[in-house]
Amino acid sequence: MAFPGAILPTSSWNPGLTWPWQWRKAAYQRFQSQTISCVPFLSGAPAIYTSSVEVATQMFSPRPEIRKDPHANEILRLWGENVLSTNHDMHKRHRRVAGSAFNGSIYTLVAQETAALYYEMMDSEDWTTQSTVSVTGINRYMSKFALGIISRCGFGLPFPWVSNTTLDGMTFDEALLVVAKASIIRVSTPRWAYKLPIENLKKIDKAYITLAEFMKRLISAKKEEFEAHGDDTTRSRPDLLTKLVGANASESEKTKLSDEELVGNVFTFMFAGHETTSVALTASMALLALHPEEQDGLVSHIQEVIGEDRMPNLTKIEALYKVLACFQEAVRMFPGAALLTRDTTDTITLNVPNDEGAKPIVVEAGVRLVIDMIGIHYNPRLFPDPERFDPTRWYGARDSDLTFFGWGHRVCLGRKFSMTEATCFLSLLLRDWKIEPILQNGESLALWRERVLQMGMRGLAFGVGDAPLKLTKRVKA
Numbered sequence: 001m002a003f004p005g006a007i008l009p010t011s012s013w014n015p016g017l018t019w020p021w022q023w024r025k026a027a028y029q030r031f032q033s034q035t036i037s038c039v040p041f042l043s044g045a046p047a048i049y050t051s052s053v054e055v056a057t058q059m060f061s062p063r064p065e066i067r068k069d070p071h072a073n074e075i076l077r078l079w080g081e082n083v084l085s086t087n088h089d090m091h092k093r094h095r096r097v098a099g100s101a102f103n104g105s106i107y108t109l110v111a112q113e114t115a116a117l118y119y120e121m122m123d124s125e126d127w128t129t130q131s132t133v134s135v136t137g138i139n140r141y142m143s144k145f146a147l148g149i150i151s152r153c154g155f156g157l158p159f160p161w162v163s164n165t166t167l168d169g170m171t172f173d174e175a176l177l178v179v180a181k182a183s184i185i186r187v188s189t190p191r192w193a194y195k196l197p198i199e200n201l202k203k204i205d206k207a208y209i210t211l212a213e214f215m216k217r218l219i220s221a222k223k224e225e226f227e228a229h230g231d232d233t234t235r236s237r238p239d240l241l242t243k244l245v246g247a248n249a250s251e252s253e254k255t256k257l258s259d260e261e262l263v264g265n266v267f268t269f270m271f272a273g274h275e276t277t278s279v280a281l282t283a284s285m286a287l288l289a290l291h292p293e294e295q296d297g298l299v300s301h302i303q304e305v306i307g308e309d310r311m312p313n314l315t316k317i318e319a320l321y322k323v324l325a326c327f328q329e330a331v332r333m334f335p336g337a338a339l340l341t342r343d344t345t346d347t348i349t350l351n352v353p354n355d356e357g358a359k360p361i362v363v364e365a366g367v368r369l370v371i372d373m374i375g376i377h378y379n380p381r382l383f384p385d386p387e388r389f390d391p392t393r394w395y396g397a398r399d400s401d402l403t404f405f406g407w408g409h410r411v412c413l414g415r416k417f418s419m420t421e422a423t424c425f426l427s428l429l430l431r432d433w434k435i436e437p438i439l440q441n442g443e444s445l446a447l448w449r450e451r452v453l454q455m456g457m458r459g460l461a462f463g464v465g466d467a468p469l470k471l472t473k474r475v476k477a
């Protein structure tokens with residue numbers, strides 16, 4: 001999507017930025033194809049959009065002629081090259097280092113910390129003492145929650161729900177939230193503009209400086225630990241930051257990360273692990289609020305598996321398949337990573353399925369390939385009656401069925417991390433609280449869904465807007 005179409009709203013004549021969501025019921029049906037090409041009217045590169053898993057698989061394949069374009073992904077490289085931004089051999093190196101941190105120990109930690117932060121949030125917000133709580137926008141809480149879990153489990157940061165530690169008057173979580181929301185402004189605003197008396201730009205600048213300082217201190221402390229204890233550091237604490245700093249100290253070309261790459265990866269994990277999970281948690285709660293019958297079924301299931309256990313362990317969390325399926329269905333319906341792009345650097349051929357089998361299409365160099373995750377997840381051939389919230393679609397699903405995490409050699413590294421966090425959080429919340437939508441005067445559930453559950457750009461990811469919800473404490477027998 002190029003200027004000026006990108007800045008104008010989506011309408012019947014202009015796609016705008018949100019067409020994959022707003023036209024999800026019509027775009028591919030109109031052209032009777034799951035793969036369509038798009039040639040910008042005034043400026044910009046031609047693009048091919050697909051809602052077909054077969055075509056997306058070809059676009060995702062590790063071929064030398066397909067890459068993530070460094071210019072299109074400038075936001076991802078803001079702090080340094082990293083596992084999300086790089087291609088080919090360089091990507092393999094980053095993935096080798098970061099991937100090794102995603103194992104049983106980190107998921108055990110995620111289960112523990114999610115339960116701990118849940119109770120801390122309840123106490124700090126003073127919800128524990130209330131019988132009902134009305135929240136105008138649950139997103140704010142979910143955003144902070146997801147940030148807390150990645151900070152604690154990925155980076156060993158304390159991240160208390162209420163933080164008093166400030167650097168130049170700004171707390172760490174405040175700085176992170178501002179930075180997460182302001183990346184587009186940061187890449188598009190020249191440095192001199194920050195000297196102007198514009199309050200918002202000053203706040204963004206301060207947040208970037210604060211965060212960079214926090215991270216510098218964190219990395220220095222970890223480096224000192226390596227100097228004092230060598231490889232024992234990795235053995236005693238196998239978290240993500242330890243793995244990344246260990247790779248920075250490594251002598252091997254295959255696992256070495258430079259200082260800049262180390263910082264780039266630290267920030268990438270902070271943000272990749274934050275927005276997508278918080279969007280999905282918000283959507284899960286909003287959808288459950290619309291489906292009280294689903295909540296009732298889940299409460300019995302949760303009681304059977306964890307009873308009144310305050311800190312359920314990983315094995316118990318993994319047994320809560322019905323709660324997990326609700327989360328997976330919410331991610332299908334509201335995929336935070338909505339549009340994934342690749343670019344061709346040479347001519348390729350895509351085999352596009354049609355009624356007769358498949359038709360080969362030659363794609364020149366310089367074409368943008370867009371994997372439309374909304375298109376895929378609302379494709380009625382793959383998900384019959386796609387507007388219906390039906391968690392049973394995911395009962396017994398295999399890892400490879402979870403298309404909303406991508407697939408192939410770049411499948412999401414944090415998929416089990418986010419599923420563990422979400423299953424644990426939603427189970428504790430549903431066991432304690434009934435969730436209902438806060439309706440406006442005379443509003444029906446269908447109208448609430450229409451008003452609230454709309455996707456648009458929120459910070460770095462595509463997400464749902466403010467979801468107003470009422471929580472009512474369940475009366476325990």
Ligand code: HEM
Pocket residue numbers: 083084095150269272273274276277280331335336337340341404405406407409410411412413414415417418
């Ligand atoms: C509901 C939550 C999440 C969703 C829907 C999601 C989705 C995705 C998708 C679709 C991709 C593929 C991107 C591409 O191929 O261009 C991806 C990649 C990635 N995700 Fe996630 N993600 C989630 C949570 C997380 C979490 C919690 C973390 C970290 C703790 C994480 C870390 C990453 C990383 C590092 C990559 C890059 C992998 C690579 O390129 O090799 N994600 N994610």
